Amino acid sequence: MRIVDIRHITVPIASQMANAFINFSKMDVSVLAIVTDEIRDGKPVVGYGFNSNGRYAQPGILSHRIIPRVLEADPDSLIDPGTGHLDPERIWAAAMTNEKPGGHGDRAVAVGILDMAAWDLAAKLAGVSVQNLMAARSPVGLGTPLDRVWVYAAGGYYYPDRGIDALCSEMLGYVDLGYRTVKMKIGGAPLAEDLARIEAVLNVLPDGCSLAVDANGRFDVDVAVEYAQALAPLPLHWYEEPVDPLDFQGLAATAAHYPGTLATGENLLSRQEAANLVHFGGLRSDRDVLQMDSALSYGFTEYQRTLAMLDKNGWKAERCVPHGGHQFNLAIAAACGLGGSESYPGIFEPFGGFADGDHVLDGYITLPDVPGIGLEAKDSLRPVFAQLET
Structure with a gap:
């Protein structure tokens, strides 16, 4: 199982509304897809992610640092040996290679976009909802998610x-x-x-x-x-x-x-x-x-x-x-x-x-x-x- 591509686009969510600090006339988000070589129902399994509103799209950081590190990583290093599936935490670690402590801000947003897609992908590969996967797998999960x-x-x-x-x-x-x-x-x-x-x-x-x-x-x-x-x-x-x-x-x-x-x-x-x-x-x-x-x-x-x-x-x-x-x-x-x-x-x-x-x-x-x-x-x-x- 391999990641064959990671793609992203910038999508506008512009509006004339404003809060106390900013207006949203130029607001946009990044949308990202992790594409794998796993084929199900005749299509590759793909994980999707995007950033929350209020922070702008991150095409530069994604293209320059975050995505290349994941694609250049040893493919086996991204696999959970217990499941044989691509692992969100290993993908996260690859994305954060050679990043110094501090300097959060836009980097945190870019990695968050990738991580959402990685968890979407992991849950699809496991054939379960992401809330079930996180509840069972995470140390802070409930075991069984709330209804x-x-x-x-x-x-x-x-x-x-x-x-x-x-x-x-x-x-x-x-x-x-x-x-x-x-x-x-x-x-x-x-x-x-x-x-x-x-x-x-x-x-x-x-x-x-x-x-x-x-x-x-x-x-x-x-x-x-x-x-x-x-x-x-x-x-x-x-x-x-x-x-x-x-x-x-x-x-x-x-x-x-x-x-x-x-x-x-x-x-x-x-x-x-x-x-x-x-x-x-x-x-x-x-x-x-x-x-x-x-x-x-x-x-x-x-x-x-x-x-x-x-x-x-x-x-x-x-x-x-x-x-x-x-x-x-x-x-x-x-x-x-x-x-x-x-x-x-x-x-x-x-x-x-x-x-x-x-x-x-x-x-x-x-x-x-x-x-x-x-x-x-x-x-x-x-x-x-x-x-x-x-």
Whole structure:
């Protein structure tokens, strides 16, 4: 069994929406295919991967460093001797050959794309869903994956032509889809305006539903604390990413003024950064939420080590709710017993959202029981993958 090619393309997911820090008018993602010489049903077995939204495509690093190392590796070094199949962890190790510690950022995203494809491939070769493979194989897996996973709907972006009425309609639309927690952006407007937006949404949400708010790391510590004090009386699900992702001192100061739940971590791109977060960020393991995203931080191969580190430091898997809104993080949540997963209904298509036919029911969703991640079970992704077939 051999890898015969690794291909990638750049796909736009441009939109006129914005959060507190960036607009998405130039946003794109890398989509990658690992092609093997294993033939099943008349076709080569192929693993697919892509990066989460919010970080751009990685064609340069993939072409210059990551892919050549895997293709140049001794083919036998990529095989798990126990199964005779291509092994995600060995592929990961080949991709990281001669990389110094540190220097995360875009490299972490590029490796995460490859790693998603490697786990998709491994599960297809084993003939099982990726959540079953990870649950059984990973040291942090449950053995048997969860049947369903809690998900929340992320949206509420700033649009140039939409006001509070449109925001409320959007949030209620997510409730109609079965979500019971919705999230909106803050920090892109003055505090008074943001409070008006928040209170309008809280007033229209039905009983049993909750609202989270996300500042996308926009604030310095003084503004973050000002928001924390204004938000503290409100019944929010959480207050997300108030300060720069690496401003652990600022985060700790914010936590000291906010008794509710804080959420952060989506822009931490390594296990070492996650360790610094829990050591120095002032977060509380009984209430706060960690949002590290495997697809942006070296993939599940590294994320499982992050989970082990967190557990060692008193953070249970249930406190982790990954950013990203895609099927791979949903599968990881099921495999490792995470607290849930983000969702982007109707946003960042075709990469946001889950498999066709899997609907949210009272805030939870089931997973497709097909070999691999189940990306091909999303019709809108198939034309993208077709571009990688030749």
